[in-house]
Amino acid sequence: MAPRWLWLNVLGALAVAGVRESLLNVCMNAKHQKDKPGPEDALHSQCSPWKNNSCCSVNTSHAAHEEQSYLYNFSWSHCGNMSGKCKKHFIQDTCLYECSPNLGPWINVVDVSWRKERILNVPLCKEDCDQWWEDCKADMTCKENWHKGWNWTTGTNRCPLGSMCEPWPLVFPEPKDLCEKIWSNSYQYTPFQRGSGRCIQMWFDPKEGNPNAEVAKYYSRAGRGGAARLPLALLLPALLVLRTV
Ligand SMILES: *[C@@H]1O[C@H](CO)[C@@H](O)[C@H](O)[C@H]1NC(C)=O
Ligand SMILES: *[C@@H]1O[C@H](CO)[C@@H](O)[C@H](O)[C@H]1NC(C)=O
Ligand SMILES: *[C@@H]1O[C@H](CO)[C@@H](O)[C@H](O)[C@H]1NC(C)=O
Ligand SMILES: *[C@@H]1O[C@H](CO)[C@@H](O)[C@H](O)[C@H]1NC(C)=O
Numbered sequence: 001m002a003p004r005w006l007w008l009n010v011l012g013a014l015a016v017a018g019v020r021e022s023l024l025n026v027c028m029n030a031k032h033q034k035d036k037p038g039p040e041d042a043l044h045s046q047c048s049p050w051k052n053n054s055c056c057s058v059n060t061s062h063a064a065h066e067e068q069s070y071l072y073n074f075s076w077s078h079c080g081n082m083s084g085k086c087k088k089h090f091i092q093d094t095c096l097y098e099c100s101p102n103l104g105p106w107i108n109v110v111d112v113s114w115r116k117e118r119i120l121n122v123p124l125c126k127e128d129c130d131q132w133w134e135d136c137k138a139d140m141t142c143k144e145n146w147h148k149g150w151n152w153t154t155g156t157n158r159c160p161l162g163s164m165c166e167p168w169p170l171v172f173p174e175p176k177d178l179c180e181k182i183w184s185n186s187y188q189y190t191p192f193q194r195g196s197g198r199c200i201q202m203w204f205d206p207k208e209g210n211p212n213a214e215v216a217k218y219y220s221r222a223g224r225g226g227a228a229r230l231p232l233a234l235l236l237p238a239l240l241v242l243r244t245v
């Protein structure tokens with residue numbers, strides 16, 4: 001009995017240690033992210049908090065602020081012009097997606113032409129989601145899921161036939177609807193608050209460091225949220241260890 005447990009413990013420890021590192025300080029393999037995070041002194045405006053250590057290039061940081069930029073040809077203003085106060089959250093959302101090196105625990109493999117990896121269920125801090133919804137609630141939109149179903153015939157996304165531009169709260173009744181549905185569950189709405197170390201902040205003051213590094217570390221431990229994507233063969237021994245300590 002004893003040698004078997006010992007063996008499992010060793011395996012588990014290796015799995016835990018290896019996994020933890022590989023989920024930290026990484027860039028997702030998507031469309032514009034760099035291969036590896038690193039300093040980018042000149043990141044633009046709202047993306048600048050990531051300049052110490054970033055997955056986005058300077059060019060990407062500029063494009064993140066533009067309507068219908070070359071990044072995705074995506075127009076936020078598909079039901080009239082989006083208000084400035086709403087748009088700033090979409091810019092920040094783009095900066096986080098393109099620049100953050102702390103999304104490792106939520107990176108998932110996808111099989112689509114334009115990217116190999118996506119993020120799934122990133123636990124967004126409650127206030128960041130609530131404020132996003134609050135600042136957009138006077139805007140209009142025609143769709144709940146902004147990832148798919150657009151009419152792209154003009155080269156940019158337009159509302160598909162049969163959809164109507166409606167006030168924001170009719171499409172997204174609650175902040176949770178916005179954050180979870182808009183990008184096909186890239187984000188998860190959480191009860192966790194900014195500074196708790198349990199949720200990812202879309203907004204942060206770089207003077208105090210990047211708070212998301214700690215959060216990624218927390219979730220990269222086996223058995224927590226991020227473990228879902230681990231191969232079972234690695235995860236099982238890790239769980240056995242956790243049960244025996
Ligand atoms: C960034 O943009 C500039 C100006 O458009 C261009 O000359 C340069 O090649 C771009 N750099 C990268 C790395 O794409
Ligand atoms: C954006 O549109 C331009 C011009 O229509 C096209 O050349 C480019 O490939 C498009 N980019 C993306 C990301 O779809
Ligand atoms: C929308 O914004 C564009 C560019 O800022 C401006 O030229 C246009 O007049 C605006 N349209 C409306 C309906 O406000
Ligand atoms: C897409 O837009 C084009 C041009 O505006 C229109 O002719 C077509 O019917 C639209 N198709 C759908 C499915 O919305």
Ligand SMILES: *[C@@H]1O[C@H](CO)[C@@H](O)[C@H](O)[C@H]1NC(C)=O
Pocket residue numbers: 049050052205206207208209210
């Ligand atoms: C960037 O690095 C400086 C110097 O090491 C540090 O004071 C600052 O907190 C860091 N900021 C972030 C966002 O990591």
